Amino acid sequence: MKASLSAAASEHDILGIISRHTDKPGAVLGILEEAQEKNPFKYLPPETLKLISEKTGTPLSRIYSIATFYSFFNLQPQGEHTILVCRGTACHTRGSRSLLEELSCLLGRPDFVESGEHSFTTADNKFTVKTVACFGQCALAPVVSVDGVIHSRVTSAGLKAILTRVGKGGKKS
Ligand code: FES
Structure with a gap:
């Protein structure tokens, strides 16, 4: 690899x-x-x-x-799928932090939220997770984007369903 x-x-x-x-x-x-x-x-x-x-x-x-x-340039290898999690105020108050914590655990980086980093890529290069300041869709909080597709009012169950759809299958760390 x-x-x-x-x-x-x-x-x-x-x-x-x-x-x-x-x-x-x-x-x-x-x-x-x-x-x-x-x-x-x-x-x-x-x-x-x-x-x-x-x-x-x-x-x-x-x-x-x-x-x-320019933020669209990457100096590190990117995963096959890109997941963006909004950390803006509206999304934060509607649970984006716990979504991000859950996502990070599911993808093997349980320390990510506390680390202060803004992105990580899984060891198998399947997923890159990044945080963003706001998608400009605050009424739909919490918002997560997967491979450019915006998902609104994302719940824990919805997040797992999204991961399953893009190939993770909900593996626990
Ligand atoms: S704060 Fe998340 S879309 Fe604006």
Whole structure:
């Protein structure tokens, strides 16, 4: 698994992406977006950032500052499924913390909420869990997004059903 995780999009792929963006405004941003999309784990490994820096003549520090500024760029391998749990006030008052605690336990990270981290990926790379500040759907709290699909008024039972649907099957840690 480790070997495949380090396998970035191939140099050939990256060069192809760069050639399509040559002379376009905001080229580096577009190149990074495509390179991440091309990566099987939807992230930008160091070797990819270095290659983009070399081939575009953009300082590596600039590449990193772009990749860390925009929240949609990932510098760590992402899971097959992405679960976003809202930690905004409305969702918090309607139980998002306990949902997140339950989710973290189900996915083998019972310490996650207390850790202060904002995301984790399961060891099998099946799930990435992230917290978000607000989906702008506070009337539907608590809100959870799974692979881009918003689920509203999520309950503990609803959460387990969602996990089962996307393949976890409710395994306890
Ligand atoms: S606080 Fe959760 S959607 Fe706004």
